[in-house]
Amino acid sequence: MKFDLGKIKKILTNAIFQLILLFFAAWVIFPVLWGVSTSLRTFEGIYQVSDQLTLHDSATAGTVAAQGFLAKAEYRLQAGGRLLRALIPPTPIQWRNYVEAWKKGNFNKYFLNSFFYMVTVVLFMLLLSSMAAYAFARLRFPGKEFIFYLFLASLVMPLPTIFITVYLLLQNFPIYLFVVPIISASLLIVSAGSLRRIMFSGLGILLAAGAMRAILPQGYWLIKFLHIKINLLDTRTGYILPQIASGLPYTIFLMRSFFEAIPVDLEDAARIDGCSRLGIYFRIILPLSRPILAVTGIFGALSVWKEFLFAVVVFSDNAKMPIQAGLLAFQGTYRTQWNYLMAGVIITVIPVIIVYLLLQKHVISGLTAGAVKG
Amino acid sequence: MLKRQWKHREIMYLFFVLPALIFFGVFVIYPFIKNFLITFYSWDGINEMKFVGLEQYKKALFQSPDFWKPIKNAAFLALMGITVQNGLALLLAWIVDKELKGARFYRVIFFIPPMLSFVVIGFLWKWILEPNQGILNIFLKNIGLGKWALAWLGLRETALPTVAMVNIWASFGWGFVMFLAALQGIERDIYEAARIDGANNFQEFWKITFPLLLPIITSVSILTILGAMQQFDLIYVMTGGGPAGATEVPVNQMYMQAFQNGMWGYATTLGVLLGVILFLISIFQLQIKKWLVDW
Structure with missing residues (x-):
């Protein structure tokens, strides 16, 4: 008897748990399914929802309200069932909406744009951050701690707090911002053998630059060249570069902890065989780190695909917009035609869902790898 | 400490970091500093x-509601995030971790919203919440709850809670996955031992699971807060900050001040103040983590 009681209790709790799961799963999936359903209706079909939901017998909403609790509950349950049935779009099913939306919304263009941004941002981000992460994990070099904490601090100054200045920067992008760091960095490294010499040559470069500014006339070509301002707004470059930069810190952290877990012996063996550090990085570390590259790559790609704030800020020209901003532009042309708009929305969702279902394991493990440690 | 001479080789290693550092310096550090300077x-x-x-700063902090009102709205989103959203995520993760029938299926389903962009989510929900043709109101009218069929996004009282609900829908999957991973890291033996000692489901949860999960709960909560404070896309698509500024959030406000009112200096000031708040929250998280470790 006692045994039975325990069993019944267990079945009951399980049933409750299942009900909770089912309810929230329905809550999660309903908006998406409703979008699909709407996208397959004619414009008139959208307005048939009300008919589909209404009972075609005597029981109207007014009479139900007057009835007792049980009758009300029963009626509401039935209404829930009808809600499910309303998910099925009335025939004829309008597959044409997708073709129409794709053509009218220029999704060809947006897909290509987004794909291009995704590939470039992810490639650059993976290359830059894996190199940096390798150095942080394995190598000793001057300023290591300081540079690492610089990246660390940036997690606290996210892009949304500075996007206005990034906009201003892109509007008037001075060439020297890129040229000067690159030239001085390479000069410093190639010429220097010691920290002291780095400091001296740094000082030298600063003095030389100051002297140059003082001696050379304002119109001199070199100064003119360095002060050329490019307008990167409304260009693909202007959209890609800040995104690479903003993705770096997080990727570097994930990769650094991954690299630290790779046994050092492997590298030592390669070094004894005369492999350089760069060779080790390309021949040993990169091939070994395929899992982490996949994970960070997927996440980077996903975040570029979903990116919206910068797209709105940087682009005013529709032709270069990525897909999310394109969707917004598309809404402008179809303000009230929800069937087309939903078709557009579903079009942007389909590739993501496919990738998610295929790479589910990578996606979830990547997310948790970062989190459980942090 | 002895001054150590850096070998040439070691300085060459800087080459590994420099490309990333230059990118980062130009597009994050430089704007950060310049942003600060423009505020004056x-x-x-x-x-x-x-x-x-x-x-x-005086104007933003004391004289106009441009800063505090959006912060208050974002704080509401954040509060709903850490209570309802994370509570829900934890509950669902805890149930799914019990490996009932269909657990795998639910795991896939609950992580679908985080895969979608806020623009898509905004449109999907905007259509459901549409005052006249939206399925929600039609359904409510049909089951005799017509008085609840409101213009959800158009009323000052309901707009923010509605957006908060959509935000919860959009983001609880992150917490769910992280909690689930943490739960699966807990040894089953502990539960077995508790069972033998006669603990029921709820004792088991409060006495074992919850304390073990506290570190990850704080992490996820902070991420939730930071995400909510920086929300922009969802608001932009669903309400545009309206009605009458009822759903105005900080990033939204910055965007408006700069691009619509042409007050660039003021917009950057709001950005810096938001940054300060985010910074304080992060510091707070580190402190809590320290306490948890000590404890």
Whole structure:
């Protein structure tokens, strides 16, 4: 008897748990399914929802309200069932909406744009951050701690707090911002053998630059060249570069902890065989780190695909917009035609869902790898 | 400490870091510093910048609701996030971790919203919440709850809670996955032992699971807060900050001040103040983590 009681209790709790799961799963999936359903209706079909939901017998909403609790509950349950049935779009099913939306919304263009941004941002981000992460994990070099904490601090100054200045920067992008760091960095490294010499040559470069500014006339070509301002707004470059930069810190952290877990012996063996550090990085570390590259790559790609704030800020020209901003532009042309708009929305969702279902394991493990440690 | 001579080789290693550092310096650190400097100027984006000192901070903090009102709204989103959203995520993760029938299926389903962009989510929900043709209101009218069929996004009282609900829908999957991973890291033996000692489901949860999960709960909560404070896309698509500023959030406000009102200096001031708040929250998280470790 006692045994039975325990069993019944267990079945009951399980049933409750299942009900909770089912309810929230329905809550999660309903908006998406409703979008699909709407996208397959004619414009008139959208307005048939009300008919589909209404009972075609005597029981109207007014009479139900007057009835007792049980009758009300029963009626509401039935209404829930009808809600499910309303998910099925009335025939004829309008597959044409997708073709129409794709053509009218220029999704060809947006897909290509987004794909291009995704590939470039992810490639650059993976290359830059894996190199940096390798150095942080394995190598000793001057300023290591300081540079690492610089990246660390940036997690606290996210892009949304500075996007206005990034906009201003892109509007008037001075060439020297890129040229000067690159030239001085390479000069410093190639010429220097010691920290002291780095400091001296740094000082030298600063003095030389100051002297140059003082001696050379304002119109001199070199100064003119360095002060050329490019307008990167409304260009693909202007959209890609800040995104690479903003993705770096997080990727570097994930990769650094991954690299630290790779046994050092492997590298030592390669070094004894005369492999350089760069060779080790390309021949040993990169091939070994395929899992982490996949994970960070997927996440980077996903975040570029979903990116919206910068797209709105940087682009005013529709032709270069990525897909999310394109969707917004598309809404402008179809303000009230929800069937087309939903078709557009579903079009942007389909590739993501496919990738998610295929790479589910990578996606979830990547997310948790970062989190459980942090 | 002895000054150590760096070998040539070691300095060459800087080459590994420099590309990332240059990118980062140009697009994050430089704008960050410049952002801070612009806050002391009044600037319309076209004419000369005019030095005004701390005037704009004074205006944002004490004289106008441009800063505190959006912060309050974002704080509401954040509060709903850490209570309802994370509570829900934890509950669902805890149930799914019990490996009932269909657990795998639910795991896939609950992580679908985080895969979608806020623009898509905004549109999907905007259509459901549409005052006249939206399925929600039609359904409510049909089951005799017509008085609840409101213009959800159009009323000042309901707009923010509605957006908060959509935000919860959009983001609880992150917490769910992280909690689930943490739960699966807990040894089953502990539960077995508790069972033998006669613990029921709820004792088991409060006495074992919850304490073990506290570190990850704080992490996820902070991420939730930071995410909510920086929300922009969802608001932009669903309400545009309306009605009458009821769903105005900080990033939204910055965007408006800069691109619509042409007050660039003021917009950057709001950005810096938001940054300060985010910074304080992060510090707070580190402190809590420290306490948890000590404890």
